[in-house]
């Protein structure tokens with residue numbers, strides 16, 4: 002797709018110059034560092050990632066944190082904090098029963114006492130060397146880091162912000178829209194060329210944000226979500242792009258090998274919707290059978306070859322835990 006994305010549709014598809022195909026570091030360079038740490042983001046930028054991706058959840062006092070989910074036990078040391086033991090509880094979040102410690106029950110001051118740790122120690126044992134080295138970053142801290150790194154490196158680094166569990170947070174009286182837009186304004190980023198993109202699986206929050214910001218909006222789609230003409234027509238009313246599960250573009254056969262591309266990229270581009278795919282990971286465990294190297298699930302397979310298949314399918318962005326490997330593929334394909 003052209004680097005200038007400007008369509009003639011109802012949201013007037015905010016004109017923006019973007020790097021395409023973009024390599025987006027998913028939760029930072031999370032193949033190499035515990036996810037959603039400043040070190041993970043810095044590592045991704047040092048590797049050359051065009052943008053970083055982060056997920057957002059609020060604290061009890063409405064501060065947005067960079068965390069994939071509001072339950073903090075998987076990626077912090079909260080479980081080892083006796084002073085917070087009484088805050089462990091069970092809730093239903095996005096239809097799932099979850100037990101643990103929740104961001105919306107802790108103040109920022111309490112979250113500041115926690116340190117981060119690797120989510121997948123079995124697959125990524127090397128990352129555990131970085132456990133305990135950092136706290137949980139706030140959105141403000143990440144945006145400040147990106148600004149500093151962009152100046153230092155002389156290039157604009159993009160930021161893809163994903164709003165998590167938005168209906169749930171609406172329900173507990175902590176809607177994320179206002180703190181998010183306020184943060185963008187504080188950092189001078191609430192405009193079409195800021196390099197920030199807002200993403201969500203929740204069409205309700207995206208429709209709510211559409212008249213309130215010129216920042217590009219991306220509808221996330223998972224396997225099983227409708228991607229027919231009616232669905233894409235509806236998305237085009239409020240969004241500028243799609244962030245789709247990799248198998249919606251390149252499905253897998255019954256044997257687990259790569260199948261032929263679907264028509265999704267073509268159908269989206271006809272509506273001036275960009276297409277980013279998530280999440281490309283180098284470990285054999287995550288790769289199609291024909292891109293694995295050796296029997297070890299934690300061993301690295303041919304992510305470059307897999308990424309190349311997505312470039313050939315015409316996608317606009319690769320959201321990946323291993324940005325260095327995807328960047329090599331993009332450079333080779335240029």
Ligand code: G3P
Pocket residue numbers: 027054056069163221244279280320
């Ligand atoms: O970029 C979209 C992708 O991050 C969605 O999946 O679960 O990693 O947030 P998840």
Ligand code: CA
Pocket residue numbers: 054055056163
């Ligand atoms: Ca995400």
